[in-house]
Every structure is written in structure tokens, then in C-alpha cells.
Amino acid sequence: MQIPLTFWDISLWLAVTAITLLITAELISPYYGQTNLHINKKKLKNAALIMGILFLITVAIRIYGIITAP
Amino acid sequence: MATKTNAKKPKEFKVNIRFSTRMVAYTILILGLISLAASAFYASSILAFIGLGLTFWGALLLYITPTRYVKLDLLNAIAPSTLANIEKMLTSSKLNEKGIYLPPKYLRDFESSLVFIPSKNNKTLPRPGEIDEEKLYSKNPDGLFLTPPGLALSKLFEKELGTSFTKTDLNYIQNNLPKLLIEEMEIAENVEVEIKDNLITVEIANHIFSEVCEETRKLQKTHETIGCTLSSAIACALAKATGKPITILKEEQTQDGKTTKIQYRIIED
Numbered sequence: 001m002q003i004p005l006t007f008w009d010i011s012l013w014l015a016v017t018a019i020t021l022l023i024t025a026e027l028i029s030p031y032y033g034q035t036n037l038h039i040n041k042k043k044l045k046n047a048a049l050i051m052g053i054l055f056l057i058t059v060a061i062r063i064y065g066i067i068t069a070p
Numbered sequence: 071m072a073t074k075t076n077a078k079k080p081k082e083f084k085v086n087i088r089f090s091t092r093m094v095a096y097t098i099l100i101l102g103l104i105s106l107a108a109s110a111f112y113a114s115s116i117l118a119f120i121g122l123g124l125t126f127w128g129a130l131l132l133y134i135t136p137t138r139y140v141k142l143d144l145l146n147a148i149a150p151s152t153l154a155n156i157e158k159m160l161t162s163s164k165l166n167e168k169g170i171y172l173p174p175k176y177l178r179d180f181e182s183s184l185v186f187i188p189s190k191n192n193k194t195l196p197r198p199g200e201i202d203e204e205k206l207y208s209k210n211p212d213g214l215f216l217t218p219p220g221l222a223l224s225k226l227f228e229k230e231l232g233t234s235f236t237k238t239d240l241n242y243i244q245n246n247l248p249k250l251l252i253e254e255m256e257i258a259e260n261v262e263v264e265i266k267d268n269l270i271t272v273e274i275a276n277h278i279f280s281e282v283c284e285e286t287r288k289l290q291k292t293h294e295t296i297g298c299t300l301s302s303a304i305a306c307a308l309a310k311a312t313g314k315p316i317t318i319l320k321e322e323q324t325q326d327g328k329t330t331k332i333q334y335r336i337i338e339d
Contacts, residue, residue: 003106004115005122013122040136042254047130 011058018055021048091135099128142278149299150285153219156296157289163214165189169295170337171218171302171309171316174236176201181234183221183306187295188213195315195337220302227307230254235310240265243311247304251277257300268336269319272304275329283323283330297321301332312336 005013025045102124109117169187174180176198186196189212196208201215208215218224228234230250235243248261251274259276279300286298296302297318309316315337323330 001110002113003110003118004113005109005118009115009119010122013119017123017126038136039134041256043134044130047133 007058007061011055011062014051014055014058018048018051021051024048092132095128095131095135097128098124098131102126102128142281145278146281146285149219149282153286153289153292153298156216156219157292159214159216160187160291160295163187163189165214165295166291167213167295168317168319169216169297170195171305171318172196172201173309173313173315175313176315180236181225183218183224183309185216185218185296185302185305186213187216216296218302218306219296220299220304220306223299223303224306224310227255227303235307236313238311240270240308240312243307247272247307268338270308270334270336272301272332272334273329274300274332277330280323280327280330283321284327287323293321297332300330304332305334308334308336314338 021044025041025048028039028041028044102121105117105121105124107121109115109121165187167188167190169185172184172186172195174182176196177184178201184201186208188194194211196211196213201208206215207213224235227250231246238246244263244265247263251257251261252259257277257279258274260273261275262271262273264271264273277300279298283298283300286293297305298321301318301321305316305318317335317337318332319335320333321330
């Protein structure tokens with residue numbers, strides 16, 4: 001029994017999520033008028049940045065793998 | 071009876087919405103975890119992707135929703151009574167001069183702020199370190215010490231910036247105040263800070279304190295000596311950053327009521 005996701009699957013998922021969150025965090029308006037769901041923009045931005053950094057780490061690992069491969 | 075029922079309805083509705091948002095987030099999170107466990111059991115990558123996504127969005131929804139929000143009407147209802155008390159105090163003390171926001175070197179508590187309203191226009195300030203912050207009246211020179219109405223707000227600015235204004239300078243205020251008020255605190259739509267010699271002009275567009283400031287304008291003495299909550303908070307920040315006494319020269323609103331222009335003067339002590 002093991003999670004059927006490879007390192008590259010997770011890297012791709014991180015890339016898609018990071019892009020979605022980063023675009024949302026940048027485009028979201030501080031004046032969203034009457035809404036039932038209030039969003040803390042600062043926390044959303046932090047989450048987006050963390051996902052972006054995690055994706056970049058996976059990219060760095062891949063580059064390192066390519067360089068050191070015989 | 072009918073009025074009572076109508077008054078209760080919106081409250082219950084709001085509580086339910088907040089509760090349901092968290093319920094939805096928890097449900098997504100739990101479904102995601104179940105899906106992840108099932109993906110491991112059935113060796114299905116599709117289930118794993120679904121689980122990963124649901125777990126992430128469930129956790130994110132819980133993280134980004136703030137615990138509490140209050141209506142702007144509540145702020146507008148609280149502030150005027152405090153300012154009305156200041157107006158009463160100024161009227162009974164027969165003080166007409168402009169208030170001087172004292173820098174930390176005049177005070178025992180460096181993180182606090184005090185506004186001094188002199189009884190005569192002789193510009194004499196109390197000596198640094200000789201101020202008893204507990205006292206309301208000063209005899210040498212004659213005047214009144216008040217806690218600025220914007221003190222708590224300026225402390226909130228410091229908390230958001232993660233630094234004390236005493237450790238900063240005017241350039242820091244000019245560069246960081248717009249970002250703080252627009253992006254971080256979402257108080258205003260646009261902020262411009264202009265520094266010319268000892269004059270500082272702050273222009274704030276579409277801010278949430280416009281109604282409070284409008285109310286302050288009705289209290290003539292408070293408006294002329296101390297200013298409204300927002301201009302008072304910025305004055306406290308400027309006094310701390312410059313280390314010099316600050317006075318509010320002018321505070322005016324454009325005809326459409328959308329932009330407030332505040333002019334401060336640095337007093338050379």
C-alpha cells in the first residue's frame with residue numbers, strides 16, 4: 001500500500017496550484033462588496049508564495065539530478 | 071412581536087453562513103484525506119490527485135478565512151462619542167490653539183503618544199522628561215494633555231508593519247504608509263505622501279474613516295485642534311518617526327467627499 005504519485009506528479013500539481021493561487025492573490029480586489037466568504041488576502045498571498053517556492057525546490061532538485069547524472 | 075422576529079433573522083442567518091463555511095472546509099478536508107487513503111489502497115493515481123487537491127483546498131479554506139469581521143457601521147457608531155467628550159473638554163477649558171503631537175523624547179513611555187494643547191499661542195512646549203503623563207492639565211506652560219484619538223490606530227499600524235515608528239524616519243513613512251493603508255490594512259484605495267521642507271501632505275482617497283472624519287468636522291474644536299482618528303494616527307506616527315513635535319495644519323475633504331487631504335507641520339524644537 002503506497003501513494004501512487006511520483007515526485008514529478010507532485011511537482012506538476014504544485015506548479016498548477018501555485019499559478020492558480022498566485023494569479024488569484026494578485027487579481028483579488030480588496031473591495032469585494034457583499035460576500036458571504038471573507039478572505040484574508042495576506043494569508044492567501046503567503047500560501048501562494050509557499051506553493052511557488054515548493055515548486056521551485058522540485059525544479060532545483062530536477063536540475064541537480066540532470067547535472068549530476070552520468 | 072413581528073418586529074422582534076424580523077430583528078432576529080439576519081443575525082441567525084449570518085452565524086449560519088460563517089458556520090457553514092467552516093463546515094464546508096472541514097468536509098472538503100475529510101473527503102480529501104479519505105480519497106488519499108483510498109488511492110493508496112487501490113493504487114489509483116486519479117484518486118490520489120483528487121485527494122491531494124481536496125485536502126489542500128480544504129486546509130486553505132480554513133486558513134484564509136478570518137476568524138471575525140465587523141461591519142463598518144459599528145466603527146462609525148463607536149468613534150463619535152469619544153470625540154464628543156474631547157470636544158466638551160476643549161470647550162470647557164476654553165482652548166483654541168492647535169494641538170501639538172509630542173515626540174517620544176518628551177514622554178516617559180517611548181511607545182506612547184500625547185497631544186499638548188497650549189492655552190496661548192506662544193509655542194512654548196513642556197520640557198522633555200518633565201511631563202507627567204497621568205495629569206490632564208499642565209501649568210508650565212499652561213495647557214492640556216490628551217491621549218490622541220488615533221493612538222490605538224497608530225499602534226495597529228506598528229503591529230502590521232512589525233516595527234515601532236520610533237525606529238524609523240520620514241522616508242520610511244513616505245515609502246511604507248501607502249502600502250500599509252492600501253494593501254495590508256485595506257483602509258484606503260489610494261494614498262500619497264508628499265514632503266516639502268517641514269510640511270508633510272498626506273492625501274487619502276476613498277478611506278473607511280470618511281464618515282468618522284465627517285462627524286469630527288461637525289465638532290469644530292476637536293477638528294481644528296486634534297483632527298479625526300485617521301489624521302491623528304498619522305500625526306502620532308510622524309511625531310515618532312521624526313522625533314519632533316507635529317501639528318495638523320489643515321484637514322480638508324474634496325467636494326465629492328472621496329479624498330481627504332491632511333497637511334502636517336514639523337515644529338523645530
